[in-house]
Amino acid sequence: MENSFNIKKIRIENNKNQNEVAELMNVSRSSYSMWETNNNIFPIARLIDFCNIFKVSVDYALGLSLTNNKVFGDIDKIKSGTRLKEFRKESKLTQAKLADYLKTHMTVICNYEKGRYIIATPFLYTICKKYHVSADYLLGRTDSPKYLK
Numbered sequence: 093m094e095n096s097f098n099i100k101k102i103r104i105e106n107n108k109n110q111n112e113v114a115e116l117m118n119v120s121r122s123s124y125s126m127w128e129t130n131n132n133i134f135p136i137a138r139l140i141d142f143c144n145i146f147k148v149s150v151d152y153a154l155g156l157s158l159t160n161n162k163v164f165g166d167i168d169k170i171k172s173g174t175r176l177k178e179f180r181k182e183s184k185l186t187q188a189k190l191a192d193y194l195k196t197h198m199t200v201i202c203n204y205e206k207g208r209y210i211i212a213t214p215f216l217y218t219i220c221k222k223y224h225v226s227a228d229y230l231l232g233r234t235d236s237p238k239y240l241k
Contacts, residue, residue: 099134136212149228149234154220167233224239
């Protein structure tokens with residue numbers, strides 16, 4: 093993933109250092125640092141924690157949107173799976189084509205769509221970046237906006 097994330101910017105704007113954010117998130121400073129510098133993948137559940145702590149949308153945190161829609165809450169796996177499936181069909185993509193584009197297996201897409209797992213951060217980012225769809229929408233955290241400008 094390219095590093096267009098706003099994670100560091102959000103932390104600095106809130107006058108926090110990495111230790112303080114790590115403490116708020118109940119993770120080690122080194123784990124948080126690796127996520128902030130994009131040296132390790134920010135797990136989606138931890139990204140949601142970060143967004144809820146700082147009252148920012150996932151779209152804003154990932155650099156997908158220039159504005160913060162201040163979306164709060166957790167992920168609804170079932171709603172997220174349903175929305176991913178609806179998005180895929182609207183985009184005229186088969187599970188196989190989407191899996192191929194994401195360089196993963198079709199069973200992974202199937203498990204996301206059935207709500208067994210939450211979509212992994214790199215896959216979410218890749219889909220949202222290419223198709224201008226809101227990550228918060230796909231995760232079931234908001235109903236609007238569906239597409240980003």
